[in-house]
Amino acid sequence: MHFQDATADTLNYMILGYAVILGAMALYVLSLWIRTRNARRDLTALGELESSPRA
Amino acid sequence: MEPMPRSLRILTGVTIVLLAAALYMVFIYAPREAVMGEVQRVFYFHVSAGWVGALAFLVTAVAGIVYLARGGLHWDRLAVSSVEIGVVFTLINIVSGSIWARPTWNTWWTWDYRLVTATVMELIYIAYLLLRQGIEDPDRRARFAAVFAIVGFLSVPLTFLSIRLLPTIHPVVIGSNDPSAQGTFDMTPRMLRAFMFSLLTFTFIYATLLWHRLRLEGLHQQIEQLKLRIAG
Numbered sequence A: 001m002h003f004q005d006a007t008a009d010t011l012n013y014m015i016l017g018y019a020v021i022l023g024a025m026a027l028y029v030l031s032l033w034i035r036t037r038n039a040r041r042d043l044t045a046l047g048e049l050e051s052s053p054r055a
Numbered sequence B: 001m002e003p004m005p006r007s008l009r010i011l012t013g014v015t016i017v018l019l020a021a022a023l024y025m026v027f028i029y030a031p032r033e034a035v036m037g038e039v040q041r042v043f044y045f046h047v048s049a050g051w052v053g054a055l056a057f058l059v060t061a062v063a064g065i066v067y068l069a070r071g072g073l074h075w076d077r078l079a080v081s082s083v084e085i086g087v088v089f090t091l092i093n094i095v096s097g098s099i100w101a102r103p104t105w106n107t108w109w110t111w112d113y114r115l116v117t118a119t120v121m122e123l124i125y126i127a128y129l130l131l132r133q134g135i136e137d138p139d140r141r142a143r144f145a146a147v148f149a150i151v152g153f154l155s156v157p158l159t160f161l162s163i164r165l166l167p168t169i170h171p172v173v174i175g176s177n178d179p180s181a182q183g184t185f186d187m188t189p190r191m192l193r194a195f196m197f198s199l200l201t202f203t204f205i206y207a208t209l210l211w212h213r214l215r216l217e218g219l220h221q222q223i224e225q226l227k228l229r230i231a232g
Helices: A011-051 B007-028 B036-070 B073-105 B114-133 B138-152 B155-165 B189-231
Strands: none
Touching: A011 B036, A011 B073, A011 B189, B007 B036, B007 B189, B036 B073, B036 B114, B036 B138, B036 B155, B036 B189, B073 B114, B073 B138, B073 B155, B114 B138, B114 B155
8 A cells, every 4th residue: 555655846836936926026016116217207307398488 | 206205115114024024934934734845835925915916906996985985086096006906916826826736736727616716806807907098087987997896896705705615626724624625734833823924914015015006196197187287
């Protein structure tokens, strides 16, 4: 009779799982940072456009 | 734009420290599961990501109800910010679950009730984000989105209850000993502590991201107002 007495070697799946989890979170934070930076630039440019004398 | 408030800086710092501590608890403090091995550690952040998704969609539904009752576009900004975070974390939940399933169920995907309901829920909220982009008028968009968010929220309890009410191979770690589930395990006290700490950490992550995302919405609003002033 055979009994399973060894723990399965699933280290690679754990590494893949955490790479996906942390990678996706990092990507989202990066996207937030980029969008905020772009929005600030747009706001500055529009502010300058508004304050400049019209032709 | 106003500089980042001190309270947001503190919250962001606390969240980073909590995330580091949660990683320590997941990888060092919690013991290795005897049957599944290391892949069981995916469970801590897999469930926590699912929790953030459900919380985010709940906040969206509540914001939708309050918007319909009282008005105020800031409720709509809260709703869309929360949905975006919910979609990201639900996707993390689904993909990490698939990775956990591969060595445990011997497949990346199966048409199990839990997997299907979670995917449908994700698609509903992706549709929410896409449909918003098709409506120009802010008030009409907010009204439409609020109704969509309230009706769409039905998918959240359906997903939660699917593994408790329907025949499924997805394990219910808390509150069930269904013998048909595959990949279930008994949590040791250390595993339980690591799990609860992960849930707390992800709640902080949600709050921090939501605050930052709301500030971005505020910037978008300022840009829209400025554009209207320049055009007028």
